Amino acid sequence: GAGVSQSPSNKVTEKGKDVELRCDPISGHTALYWYRQSLGQGLEFLIYFQGNSAPDKSGLPSDRFSAERTGGSVSTLTIQRTQQEDSAVYLCASSLTLQETQYFGPGTRLLVL
Amino acid sequence: GDSVTQMEGPVTLSEEACLTINCTYTATGYPSLFWYVQYPGEGLQLLLKATKADDKGSNKGFEATYRKETTSFHLEKGSVQVSDSAVYFCALNYGGSQGNLIFGKGTKLSVKP
Numbered sequence: 001g002a003g004v005s006q007s008p009s010n011k012v013t014e015k016g017k018d019v020e021l022r023c024d025p026i027s028g029h030t031a032l033y034w035y036r037q038s039l040g041q042g043l044e045f046l047i048y049f050q051g052n053s054a055p056d057k058s059g060l061p062s063d064r065f066s067a068e069r070t071g072g073s074v075s076t077l078t079i080q081r082t083q084q085e086d087s088a089v090y091l092c093a094s095s096l097t098l099q100e101t102q103y104f105g106p107g108t109r110l111l112v113l
Numbered sequence: 114g115d116s117v118t119q120m121e122g123p124v125t126l127s128e129e130a131c132l133t134i135n136c137t138y139t140a141t142g143y144p145s146l147f148w149y150v151q152y153p154g155e156g157l158q159l160l161l162k163a164t165k166a167d168d169k170g171s172n173k174g175f176e177a178t179y180r181k182e183t184t185s186f187h188l189e190k191g192s193v194q195v196s197d198s199a200v201y202f203c204a205l206n207y208g209g210s211q212g213n214l215i216f217g218k219g220t221k222l223s224v225k226p
Contacts, residue, residue, distance in 0.1 A: 004156075033213060043202065043216035059213070091157065098212040104149075104157040 004105035012111045021077040021108045025094030038088035082112045115140045119217035134188040136203035144205040146186040151200045193224045
């Protein structure tokens, strides 16, 4: 079946602009996760959803970051007023439940100029 | 807090050589342990996992044993191939509301013919 998909695959934006990153999880997966992969910080966890609910937003790097999930499916990560330090690969993963193996999408490579 | 430490890379081996990538962890509880692999230009894929002490995960000729006494989960392969060239990440999680993966920094493996 189809895996986790993310769009866009690449995004170049100017400092100060807002960006939206999209994740389509595997059908039927109730849990969804966002991670960020950068040279300096490695792979870091941002936020997870159980259904449409995000119980803990403390992993988001700043209040410029927000995420939502609708219909228990698609999720959007929004970064407002982007900064150069936001440049990274943003990875999405989904799992059947919170207990199960996470499957990753190909990521969105974000470059903030 | 919990963390994962991997050996620094890059690791360069000749084809058919033995591979060991060291991974140790610090954890407040009893996590599940994982090795993920990222091939060039591709997303993260689960390579193997172990959910409790003394469990051995294995896949594609790779093995790792969950050692609680040494808090380790070293990745081993008896004979590497050029196609094994990738970045390998050790990770842990607890599942449930602490299902987010905590990753090591990654170890780049290059296998020469």
